[in-house]
Amino acid sequence: MTIWQCVMGCGACCNLDPTDRPDLENYLTIEELTHYHNLVGKGGWCINFNHDTRKCRIYKERPNFCRVTPKIFEKMYKIKESEFNGFAIECCQQQIAGIYGENSLEMKHYNQEVIIDGKIKGE
Ligand code: SF4
Numbered sequence: 001m002t003i004w005q006c007v008m009g010c011g012a013c014c015n016l017d018p019t020d021r022p023d024l025e026n027y028l029t030i031e032e033l034t035h036y037h038n039l040v041g042k043g044g045w046c047i048n049f050n051h052d053t054r055k056c057r058i059y060k061e062r063p064n065f066c067r068v069t070p071k072i073f074e075k076m077y078k079i080k081e082s083e084f085n086g087f088a089i090e091c092c093q094q095q096i097a098g099i100y101g102e103n104s105l106e107m108k109h110y111n112q113e114v115i116i117d118g119k120i121k122g123e
Pocket residue numbers: 005006007010011012013014068091092093095096110
């Protein structure tokens with residue numbers, strides 16, 4: 001069961017600042033790495049990120065490295081399907097903390113969606 005979910009009004013992972021992700025070459029191919037660097041704009045934000053709506057302008061065509069699915073995470077990070085929820089949720093929380101802060105409204109909103117009584121929903 002997939003508990004992980006993206007929430008509206010976030011966009012934290014669309015800040016691609018490579019200095020915050022020093023291990024990119026460990027999980028991206030050379031072509032993907034070039035693509036990734038080509039997307040990095042002002043302040044590390046992806047050039048396809050709409051700051052007003054906090055949505056991706058190319059959502060349907062976004063690169064694989066922007067997609068959060070058990071299959072892609074297994075391929076990129078060697079994460080087993082059974083570990084997907086915990087790993088993906090932690091990735092979101094780390095990214096949200098780094099961009100908006102641990103005590104941000106974005107973090108509260110995110111945790112409301114995936115955490116109940118201090119635990120990931122359904123686990
Ligand atoms: S950090 Fe997570 S919740 Fe926020 S936009 Fe990215 S996938 Fe969605």
